[in-house]
Amino acid sequence: MNTWTDRFAERMTHVRASEIRELLKLLDQPDILSFAGGIPDPQLFPAERIQSAYEDVLKQAGAQALQYSVSEGLPELRRWIAARMSADGVSCDEGNIVITAGSQQALDLIGKLFLTRGDAVLAERPTYMGALGAFNAYEPTYGDLDAQEVPAGARLAYLVPDFANPSGRTMTRREREAVLDRASAHDLVVIEDAAYRELRFAGTSEPSLLALDVARSGSIESARTLYCGTFSKTLSPALRLGWVCAPRPVIDKLVLLKQGCDLHVSTINQMVAARVIAEDYDGHLERLRVHYRERASAMQTALARHMPMGVTWSKPQGGMFVWLKAPEGLDGAHLLEAALAEERVAFVPGAPFFAVEPQANTLRLSYSLLSPEGIDEGVRRLARVVEARLAHPGSNVKRAMRGAA
Amino acid sequence: MNTWTDRFAERMTHVRASEIRELLKLLDQPDILSFAGGIPDPQLFPAERIQSAYEDVLKQAGAQALQYSVSEGLPELRRWIAARMSADGVSCDEGNIVITAGSQQALDLIGKLFLTRGDAVLAERPTYMGALGAFNAYEPTYGDLDAQEVPAGARLAYLVPDFANPSGRTMTRREREAVLDRASAHDLVVIEDAAYRELRFAGTSEPSLLALDVARSGSIESARTLYCGTFSKTLSPALRLGWVCAPRPVIDKLVLLKQGCDLHVSTINQMVAARVIAEDYDGHLERLRVHYRERASAMQTALARHMPMGVTWSKPQGGMFVWLKAPEGLDGAHLLEAALAEERVAFVPGAPFFAVEPQANTLRLSYSLLSPEGIDEGVRRLARVVEARLAHPGSNVKRAMRGAA
Numbered sequence: 001m002n003t004w005t006d007r008f009a010e011r012m013t014h015v016r017a018s019e020i021r022e023l024l025k026l027l028d029q030p031d032i033l034s035f036a037g038g039i040p041d042p043q044l045f046p047a048e049r050i051q052s053a054y055e056d057v058l059k060q061a062g063a064q065a066l067q068y069s070v071s072e073g074l075p076e077l078r079r080w081i082a083a084r085m086s087a088d089g090v091s092c093d094e095g096n097i098v099i100t101a102g103s104q105q106a107l108d109l110i111g112k113l114f115l116t117r118g119d120a121v122l123a124e125r126p127t128y129m130g131a132l133g134a135f136n137a138y139e140p141t142y143g144d145l146d147a148q149e150v151p152a153g154a155r156l157a158y159l160v161p162d163f164a165n166p167s168g169r170t171m172t173r174r175e176r177e178a179v180l181d182r183a184s185a186h187d188l189v190v191i192e193d194a195a196y197r198e199l200r201f202a203g204t205s206e207p208s209l210l211a212l213d214v215a216r217s218g219s220i221e222s223a224r225t226l227y228c229g230t231f232s233k234t235l236s237p238a239l240r241l242g243w244v245c246a247p248r249p250v251i252d253k254l255v256l257l258k259q260g261c262d263l264h265v266s267t268i269n270q271m272v273a274a275r276v277i278a279e280d281y282d283g284h285l286e287r288l289r290v291h292y293r294e295r296a297s298a299m300q301t302a303l304a305r306h307m308p309m310g311v312t313w314s315k316p317q318g319g320m321f322v323w324l325k326a327p328e329g330l331d332g333a334h335l336l337e338a339a340l341a342e343e344r345v346a347f348v349p350g351a352p353f354f355a356v357e358p359q360a361n362t363l364r365l366s367y368s369l370l371s372p373e374g375i376d377e378g379v380r381r382l383a384r385v386v387e388a389r390l391a392h393p394g395s396n397v398k399r400a401m402r403g404a405a
Numbered sequence: 406m407n408t409w410t411d412r413f414a415e416r417m418t419h420v421r422a423s424e425i426r427e428l429l430k431l432l433d434q435p436d437i438l439s440f441a442g443g444i445p446d447p448q449l450f451p452a453e454r455i456q457s458a459y460e461d462v463l464k465q466a467g468a469q470a471l472q473y474s475v476s477e478g479l480p481e482l483r484r485w486i487a488a489r490m491s492a493d494g495v496s497c498d499e500g501n502i503v504i505t506a507g508s509q510q511a512l513d514l515i516g517k518l519f520l521t522r523g524d525a526v527l528a529e530r531p532t533y534m535g536a537l538g539a540f541n542a543y544e545p546t547y548g549d550l551d552a553q554e555v556p557a558g559a560r561l562a563y564l565v566p567d568f569a570n571p572s573g574r575t576m577t578r579r580e581r582e583a584v585l586d587r588a589s590a591h592d593l594v595v596i597e598d599a600a601y602r603e604l605r606f607a608g609t610s611e612p613s614l615l616a617l618d619v620a621r622s623g624s625i626e627s628a629r630t631l632y633c634g635t636f637s638k639t640l641s642p643a644l645r646l647g648w649v650c651a652p653r654p655v656i657d658k659l660v661l662l663k664q665g666c667d668l669h670v671s672t673i674n675q676m677v678a679a680r681v682i683a684e685d686y687d688g689h690l691e692r693l694r695v696h697y698r699e700r701a702s703a704m705q706t707a708l709a710r711h712m713p714m715g716v717t718w719s720k721p722q723g724g725m726f727v728w729l730k731a732p733e734g735l736d737g738a739h740l741l742e743a744a745l746a747e748e749r750v751a752f753v754p755g756a757p758f759f760a761v762e763p764q765a766n767t768l769r770l771s772y773s774l775l776s777p778e779g780i781d782e783g784v785r786r787l788a789r790v791v792e793a794r795l796a797h798p799g800s801n802v803k804r805a806m807r808g809a810a
Contacts, residue, residue: 004654007560007594009521009543015661042468050471054459063447066455066641101506101667108666112542116414133665137517138414155412189412236471238672249409256420260538261513262506266671267643 011117014136018129018352033378034346035365038165038320041295044288045236046276053275057268065268071259072251073099073243074270080277081229085245089211090227092220096245098254099265103195103230103242107134109257110156110191110226110244115140120154126323126353126362128165128193131158142355145179150186157188161209163196163319166353166364170317173206180213183224190225196319198234198285201293203317210245221247231273233320234285239269292320298372299365302379308387313365320368323350330389331360338389343381416522419541423534423757438783439751440770443570443725446700449693450641451681458680462673470673476664477656478504478648479675485682486634490650494616495632497625501650503659504670508600508635508647512539514662515561515596515631515649520545525559531728531758531767533570533598536563547760550584555591562593566614568601568724571758571769575722578611585618588629595630601724603639603690606698608722615650626652636678638725639690644674697725703777704770707784713792718770725773728755735794736765743794748786 057065072078078094085092100106107130115121115138122145123131132142135158143151145159157179161171171179183190192209207215210227217223223246230242244254258264299322303313310327324347326335332349339345350362365382367375462470477483483499490497505511512535520526520543527550528536537547540563548556550564562584566576576584588595597614612620618630628651635647649659663669704727708718715732729752731740737754744750755767770787772780 004652004658007519007592008658009517009519009524011521012518012658015658015665017657017661039473042472045468045471047463047468047471051460051463054463055456058452058456058459063450063452066450066452066643067447068444068637068642104665105667112414113417114412114414116416119414130665130668137662137665187412232473237473237668238471240667240669240671247409252422253409253413253417253420256422257542260420260509260535260542261666262510262645263535263642264645266645266674269671269674 011137011139014139018133032340032344032346033370033374033381035367035370035378035382036346036348037369038348038364038366039368040233040237040320041291041368044291046284049276049279050236050272053272054268057271057275061271065271067267069264069267069270071264072255073097073265074267074274077270077274078243080274081243081245085210085227085229089207090214090220090245092245095248096220096251098244098251098258099270100242100244100254100258101240101262101265102232102237103193103228104130104134105240105258105261106228106242106244107131107191107193108137109254109261110228111135111138111140112257113250113253114156114189118153119156120151121355122150122154122157122188123355124159124164124167125355125357126166126350126359127158127355128160129353131193132355144356150182154186154188156191157183158191158193159209160193160195161206162194163199163316163321165195165319166321166348166350167323168314168316168319168321169323170203170206173212176206176209176212179209180216180225188224192225192227194227195230195233197229199288199292199320200318201289201296220245223247226250231277234288235273235276239266239273241265241269241273289318292318292368294372295367295370295375296322298375299367299379302376305376306380306383308383308390310390311386320366322365322367324363324365325359326361326363326386327390328361330386332363333360335363335385335389339382339385342388343385345378345381345385347382416542416544419544423538437745437749437751438775438779438786440772440775440783440787441751441753442774443753443769443771444773445638445642445725446696446773449696451689454681454684455641455677458677459673462676462680466676470676472672474669474672474675476669477660478502478670479672479679482675482679483648485679486648486650490615490632494612495619495625495650497650500653501625501656503649503656503663504675505647505649505659505663506645506667506670507637507642508598508633509535509539510645510663510666511633511647511649512536512596512598513542514659514666515633516540516543516545517662518655518658519561519594523558524561525556526760527555527559527562527593528760529564529569529572530760530762531571531755531764532563532760533565534758536598537760549761555587559591559593561596562588563596563598564614565598565600566611567599568604568721568726570600570724571726571753571755572728573719573721573724573726574728575608575611581611581614581617584614585621585630593629597630597632599632599634600638602634604693604697604725605723606694606701625650628652631655636682639693640678640681644671644678646670646674646678694723697723697773699777700772700775700780701727703780704772704784707781710781711785711788713788713795715795716791725771727770727772729768729770730764731766731768731791732795733766735791737768738765740768740790740794744787744790747793748790750783750786750790752787
C-alpha cells in the first residue's frame with residue numbers, strides 16, 4: 001500500500017498548512033492581549049435580532065426553511081443585494097447575484113472558474129492570505145499587481161480596494177481607474193474583494209471598482225470586474241453568507257460550480273439574514289462604524305505614544321487592520337515568538353500575506369477585539385519587544401539559528 | 406475583449422448544466438404528481454426541536470454561536486459522530502472526522518484531494534449524478550466499477566452501498582468484500598457514500614465498507630475507505646451538515662482544503678445539530694423508517710398493480726428510491742416529456758445517472774414526497790404513459806425526430 005502522500009493529487013503540493021494559522025490556534029489563553037484575529041467584535045453581532053429572526057422564520061416558513069433550496073440562493077436575498085449594489089453605483093438585478101458560503105467561497109469558486117494550472121494571478125503586496133489559500137488549489141503562479149511588467153498568462157487581478165486585509169489601505173479613485181486601465185489592456189478579470197467596504201468610519205467613500213467598471217463599460221454585462229461581498233463582517237460570520245455580483249454568464253457558471261461543491265448555502269440562514277437586513281441595516285452599520293472608529297483611534301494614539309523611532313504604520317479609514325513596518329532587519333515571525341514569550345501580546349507576522357517577495361519586517365495588527373485600554377496596553381508591550389530587538393539586533397539571528405538547530 | 410467562454414478555465418469544458426435539473430425546476434406546479442425530487446419529506450423534519458435548539462444555543466452560547474469557528478468543525482459534534490461511527494463498527498475518534506457542508510461538499514473536497522486530470526474514477530452503473538457533478542471539475546475519466554478490466558490511472562472507487570441513489574440497491578456483504586479486494590489489488594481509494602444508511606426499513610444491516618475495511622486492515626489508520634455521512638436525510642438538508650470519517654492524514658488535508666474553500670460550516674447550525682441529536686436521535690430515526698417503509702410499500706403495491714408486462718423495478722430495503730426498467734427501445738427522457746404533457750406525472754430519466762454507457766430505458770422514482778394515495782395514482786398515470794408507448798413504439802422515434810428538427 002502506498003502512503004497517502006503518494007495518492008494525493010498534484011495540486012496538493014500547492015496546498016500547505018499555514019504555520020501562522022497553526023500558531024494562532026494556540027492564542028486562546030486569556031492572559032494574552034491579541035491583535036492577531038481578524039474577526040469582528042462579537043459584541044456587535046445583532047444577536048437578539050438574529051434570534052427573533054430564527055424564531056419567525058421557523059414559525060412562518062416552517063419546513064421550507066429546513067428543506068433543500070436552489071444553488072443560486074434565496075431570490076428575496078438576491079434581490080435585496082442587487083438593490084443595494086444598484087444604490088452603490090452598480091445597476092443590476094438578482095440574475096447578477098449568486099449567494100456563497102462567505103466571500104471565501106466566492107474566491108474559491110472564482111479560482112475554479114478561471115484558473116488553469118500555470119495561469120498568473122496578480123495581487124497586491126501584501127494581499128489577503130485566505131485568497132491565496134483559495135487560489136493555490138488551482139495551481140496558479142503569482143505576480144505583483146503594481147509591477148511594471150505584466151507576466152505572460154496573467155488572467156486574474158485580485159485586490160481589496162477598501163481598508164484592505166492586511167494593510168488597512170484604501171485605493172484612491174485614480175488608483176482604481178489605473179487598475180481598470182491595466183485590466184483592459186491585458187484582458188484581466190478583476191476580483192474586487194469588498195469584505196470591509198461597509199465599514200468606513202473616516203474619509204469619503206470611493207466608488208467600487210465594479211461601479212467604475214460599469215460606468216466606463218456601459219453596463220454590468222460589459223464589465224470585467226467580479227465583486228465579492230459578505231455579511232461576515234457586518235452581521236455574523238457564523239451564518240456563512242457572502243455573494244458575487246458579476247455579469248450573468250459568470251454568475252451562471254458560478255452557480256453550476258456551487259451546485260457541484262455543496263448544492264447551496266444553508267436555507268434557514270439565508271432566510272434569517274434576509275429578515276435581519278430588511279430592518280434598519282444602515283442603522284446597524286452605523287453602530288459598527290462608531291465602534292471601530294473608536295478602536296482605530298485608540299490604536300493610532302497608542303502607536304504614536306509607544307512605538308520607537310523607525311517604526312511606521314498605516315492609518316485606516318475603515319475596517320479592522322493597521323499594517324506596521326518595523327525597521328529593516330527585524331523579522332515579524334521572530335518578533336511574534338518574543339512577544340508571546342516575553343510580553344504575552346500577539347499579532348500576525350506580515351510575510352505570509354505576500355504572494356511574491358515577502359517583506360519580513362511587517363506586522364498585521366487588528367484592533368477589532370480589544371478595548372481602548374487593552375489596545376494601549378498591548379501596543380505598549382509590543383513596543384517594548386520591538387525596542388529590545390532594536391537595542392540588541394543580534395538577538396534575532398541567534399534566535400533563528402537556534403530554531404534551525 | 407474576449408468572450409467569457411474564452412476566459413474560463415479548461416476544466417469548465419467538463420462542467421455542464423444538467424438538462425434534467427433544468428427541467429425539474431419547472432415541476433413546481435401543484436397539479437403534477439412528482440416522483441422526481443430525491444429529497445426528504447419535510448413533514449419529517451424535527452422542526453420544533455430544531456426551533457428550540459436555535460433558541461437555546463443563542464441564549465447559552467450567545468455570540469460564540471455567531472462567530473467564526475475552526476475548519477475541522479465543532480469538537481462536540483465531531484466527538485458524537487466518532488462515537489456513532491464506533492458503534493457502527495468503525496473504532497475512531499474526533500481526529501478522524503471533518504464536518505462538511507453536506508456530503509456533497511465531502512465529495513467535492515475528496516475530488517480535489519485525489520484527482521489529477523485524467524485519473525479514472527470507477528463508479529456503479531447507475532451512480533449518483535451529484536457525485537459526477539462534484540468530480541467533473543477535476544477532469545477525471547470514468548470507468549465501470551463492475552467491469553472486468555480496471556482502467557489505467559484508476560484512483561478512486563465511488564459507491565453508495567446502502568439503498569443507493571438512484572437504484573435503491575443494497576450491496577451484499579460478499580459484494581462489499583469484493584470491492585475491498587479489488588481496491589486493495591489496484592490500490593484504489595474507496596469513497597463510501599452513506600447518505601441513506603440510517604434509513605433502513607427492511608432486512609438486516611450490512612457492515613459499512615469502512616467497517617469491513619477497518620476489520621481487515623486492523624485500524625482506521627490503515628484503511629483505504631473514506632466514509633461520507635450526512636444529516637441531510639435525517640435532520641434537515643437546510644443545515645448543510647455532513648462529514649467524512651477517514652484516516653487522519655486524509656482528514657488533515659481535507660481540513661486544509663475546507664479552509665481554502667469556505668473556512669468552516671455555519672457555527673450555529675453545527676451547535677443546533679449537536680443539541681438535536683443529543684436527544685433521542687434513534688427514536689427520531691425510527692419514526693423516519695416507519696414513514697418511508699409505508700411509502701415504499703405503497704410504491705411496490707402500485708407498481709405491481711399498474712405496470713404492464715416487461716417493466717421491472719427494484720425493491721429497496723431503505724432510502725427513497727425505486728429504479729424502473731422499461732422495455733428496451735423506450736427512452737426515459739421521451740417518457741418524461743409524454744408523462745408531463747399527457748398525464749401530469751414526473752420522474753427522473755435514468756440516463757444522466759450513468760458515468761459510462763447509459764441505459765436510456767431506465768427511470769428513477771422517488772416515493773419520499775407523495776402520500777400512499779398519491780403514489781398509487783402517480784404510478785397508474787405513469788403506467789398509462791408506458792403502455793401507450795408500448796402499443797405505439799414508433800411514437801418515440803417520431804418525437805425524437807421532431808426534437809432534432
